[in-house]
Amino acid sequence: MAEEGFRGPQVCKIVGITYRQLDYWARTNLIRPSIADAKGSGTQRRYSYRDLLELKVIKNLLDAGVSLQLARKAIEYIRQNLGDDVATASLVMNGPKSVLTRSDGEVIDLMRQGQGVLNIVPLGPVVEQLDAAIHELRPAGAALQDEAAPAKAASAGG
Amino acid sequence: MAEEGFRGPQVCKIVGITYRQLDYWARTNLIRPSIADAKGSGTQRRYSYRDLLELKVIKNLLDAGVSLQLARKAIEYIRQNLGDDVATASLVMNGPKSVLTRSDGEVIDLMRQGQGVLNIVPLGPVVEQLDAAIHELRPAGAALQDEAAPAKAASAGG
DNA sequence: CGTTGTAACTACGCGCCTGTCACGCCTCGG
């Protein structure tokens, strides 16, 4: 009956990770399925759209060579500070410290004063990648919650 | 007696890494001492100033949460593309691909078109940190090559 | 030339992260 959210294996395909990664991250409290946790073998984890977004951020971080340890801190920061308008923000990490920026100028300022390496994650493209993957891997007849995704008439990107 | 270069333990103090890291990196071909390699127990590795620079870049990358695997690619790229004027350049990595930039504007362009995470390493501060550490940890009586530091040598490789 | 010091070498093991396999359990379709 078309419950809310996304199940484990489907999440893996959408985000582009392996099931073991998803499982490991859930067990180590990186990302728990916020709709429904697993209650033993045979049950199902239910991930929300926001979960997918965070997972995609992590996936991008890992692809960029960032350690999982730093990714944990990044997600922690995002959970506390990122509001609803995701697409316009960029996550900037200076070592263990994270900052959210809304314009390019802020990034330049951070570059000039920053004494270390900066890891920059533009969140706009992340949303686009995610939505594209969801639409592509969404089998017909499973049109569950349209509004879980911040609809925004996705045809902009394609 | 005042041979060229820096020895292993001293390199560790200057760069801020452990001896095991230096050793491991040398054995796994990340950074070999370019002046004199080890020839068995009791011998000494001799690192050049340029080696220290690369080591410091790696150290900063690790501190920023970048994996050693990506750091290897970064160093590889730096070796091939970074010339003499180090301080004005910034290394920008987009996943496994690296680019060197000379101005802030280039970074902005990369940010806008980049589809993934950007790792930015301003090299100027790296040089400053390195020189400061060298001067601080250089005990009197060991005033060997003052000009091993960037005296803008005519040839790069030796 | 023997002793001491230092630095490189070796062996062992840990923690992290991930892949693989076998196994129960729940849900769905009939």
Added chain:
DNA sequence: CCGAGGCGTGACAGGCGCGTAGTTACAACG
């Protein structure tokens, strides 16, 4: 109500990146 398949789970294996401890070998000093 029953069978089939999907899904979470636990156990194990394995590579990476080191830390720790002990050993070996060169170099300087007396």
